[in-house]
Amino acid sequence: MDPLYTSYPLSIDNSLTGEKEAFVPVHEGNVGMYVCGPTVYSDVHLGNARTFTSFDMIFRYLKHLGYKVRYVRNITDAGHLENDADTGEDKIAKKARLEQIEPMEIVQRYTVDFHKVMDALNAFPPSIEPTATGHISEQIEMVQSILDKGWAYESNGSVYFDVTAYNANGGAYGILSGRKMDELQAGTRALDGQEEKRNPSDFALWKKASPSHIMRWPSPWSVGFPGWHLECSAMSTKYLGETFDIHGGGMDLKFPHHECEIAQNNACSEQKGARYWMHTNMLTLNGKRMSKSTGNTILPRELFSGDSPLLDKGFSPSVVRFFMMQAHYSSVLDFSNDALLAAEKGHDRLLSALEKLDTLDASKESTIGLEAWIDKCYQAMSDNFNTPILIAHLFEAIKWISSAESAIALSSADLSIFKAALHSFAFDLLGLRKKSLDAGDAHKDALDKAMSLVIELRAQARLNKDWGTADLIRDQLQEAGIKLKDGAEGTNYSL
């Protein structure tokens, strides 16, 4: 049987060209995808979580289509300059000194935290999660190779990429972000080492370490650390090759980070690295950019627990994920208490319909066009991963399932196809998770038994028209966070 990607060919909005393009991988049937990971010097924030959740969905769909995917997402644990430090000191080292611990201790703590958040959001780990500090020699080799080409120069122990020379020799710095060279000259500020550069738009490939800089490695030029953009070029090349399929990251990395990456890759191997660039959009909170200084910020764990002045309550990771999937990855998404509340209701309705799916009976014949429906779902996803459209189609199916009089009938063959399709769309692709999986099963069993007893007692009271007792039970349970739902076939409850 042919893989799904032949029936539902994928198209991707390529930010390198600005066009939506048919996706054709370098090696048929295989996909190499590199996504810029987090800098692990503080708590992962919600924006990071959105980006990585989007790429998790993309990873899931690529695999679902039948591709063999190698998904590489790095951990940046070295090499970024502190923006408000005039020492040119490593971000991680600076924080370490403030907290009086080892840099790698910071890295470890926030890496673990990051993994916890992504796990809660039901994101698969990438195939490879390389660290910048684990790939210093590869980065040094890359610097050397660019120097050999003549597109970089050494200055006082540091090495800078020579943007002017690169562009004079056929390079296209600015190709991704649409920036023109002359526009890049203005508006620079007094960064450390600026006087070492020939040109303000040149960027560091290797930086000589100041005496206070803790993270440092020997190199042919100085004891120092790699430049801001080098790790991604080095690691994507190492694990995916000089030319690979997809490179992703947040929109904010487009310039300068990804622009520099392309230049570095191109300078080394005359390949541009990735053929398809995908940029996920930003997340705002109550219509504004998140900012710690104004208090307009929220951490994933605060979102889950509700421990924030901006929220009435906590939202389960599956609800958060559903909320994110209701918007397209390439659109700005605004987080707010009200929007989350609305998403939660939709999410819960979707999941309870999926539970009801198991109780559906098969008929002799099908009365709906199941094939056409499944086709629509795949076409939405294959059209640049349009999860909001997929969700709209899912709600159409929900209507079929939950109509009281069973508006539809499905043959037993179709019923199992229908079940399998819904499960794979909701759980395998969107990555939603059933609530019951969160609670311990033993507790759940015990609660079920206790509740059926309470429900039985209330049913007796109602039979005796003892409304006082019946309503007391209902109201007290409500206060305890348990909601009774009276239906035609008896009463059940939800937490």
Added chain:
RNA sequence: GGUUCCGUGGCCGAGUGGCUAGGCACUGGUCUGCAAAACCAGCUACAGCGGUUCGAGUCCGCUCGGAACCUCCA
């Protein structure tokens, strides 16, 4: 100031020139001891002003408003 992008019904959010996206809220109904839940039905918007077109939410121009980037940032 420059680059990129966005402004869709009460709210959130899809829309790839012509065919009701969807969710939440709301209103009516079914059900019900009451309520909730559930189910059924209704709710037709595209910032403003011009232009192109037989036809524009969708293309072009201008105006207003917003976002990201231009300095580390998903």
